[in-house]
Amino acid sequence: MNDKQEIILDRFTQLCKAHGLKITPQRMAVYNALKTSKEHPSADKIHKQLVCDFPSISLDTVNRTLITFARIQIIDVVEGQGEPRRFDPNREDHHHFYCLSCNKIIDFHDPDLGQIQLPKEITCTFTITGKRLCLTGYCDHCSHQAPARAADITK
């Protein structure tokens, strides 16, 4: 384990204690798997990945754990289009591009977008906890394959 990972796990331990959560091997494994992921995996995907090293871990535990992590706000749930729920390890301010063909989600950053002023009738009426620009379309790979095809949301 390198220094960076150690710091991440230290922080994880702190956060769990702060929220009265026990540090279990399952939770460590789920947290580590998501945090080192470069994607936006579903509970099932994380489970499939973990089962090799941790044969007894159940899907329910993985799913429950991810939801718990989202509740204490150390990870996020990704906005989707009705497909299985997916999770985001990255809690920094960022935005999402969704490929409607291959379902990939690509993060992007933009300093200008952080400065967006919201309408007063929104900020005064509601409590805002998250703000994200969501783009849909076709990634470079898929727009070459099917330039004129409309979104097939079932794929």
Added chain:
Amino acid sequence: MNDKQEIILDRFTQLCKAHGLKITPQRMAVYNALKTSKEHPSADKIHKQLVCDFPSISLDTVNRTLITFARIQIIDVVEGQGEPRRFDPNREDHHHFYCLSCNKIIDFHDPDLGQIQLPKEITCTFTITGKRLCLTGYCDHCSHQAPARAADITK
């Protein structure tokens, strides 16, 4: 039926023909139910609503029809957090606020947000078909009820 509805249905007919879709009573009913909805209903909700006047209509047909409409881009699928897929009758440029407690989705408009400049590395690489600001938080009603509670994504 008033003039406005007639115009809407005329346009619906045109769009179906343009995409080689047959005009069926079921499609008319689904389209009308969604377009007159002030919410962002799921397939199940639309089906429950229609079944009173149209007892034989099946949930599968409602769901399939809504997905077809989204494919030809006369309605939209709403970005959600892993709950059942929901649909949006409103294809005008607008943005969404999600209440994490009561699950309500509230539309809002903002002329400034339409002017958002996207980073070049995004617009050059991908084909963008949709752009939306997604806010999460607690609506006026729910933030009064539970001001300090973190998101419970299972509710």
Added chain:
DNA sequence: TTGACAAATAAGTATTAATCCTATTTAATA
């Protein structure tokens, strides 16, 4: 107007995601 044909539907079935239930195990604390 009618007949032919492709498309759409209903209803039942299958699949998948998500959650619940309960006996057992385990981390935390004294």
Added chain:
DNA sequence: TATTAAATAGGATTAATACTTATTTGTCAA
């Protein structure tokens, strides 16, 4: 090391979505 509440595994359940097939129905051309 013993106690206790929390967490887990694994099976069962529920709910959403998609598939399959026989039947019905719009559409279009004759």
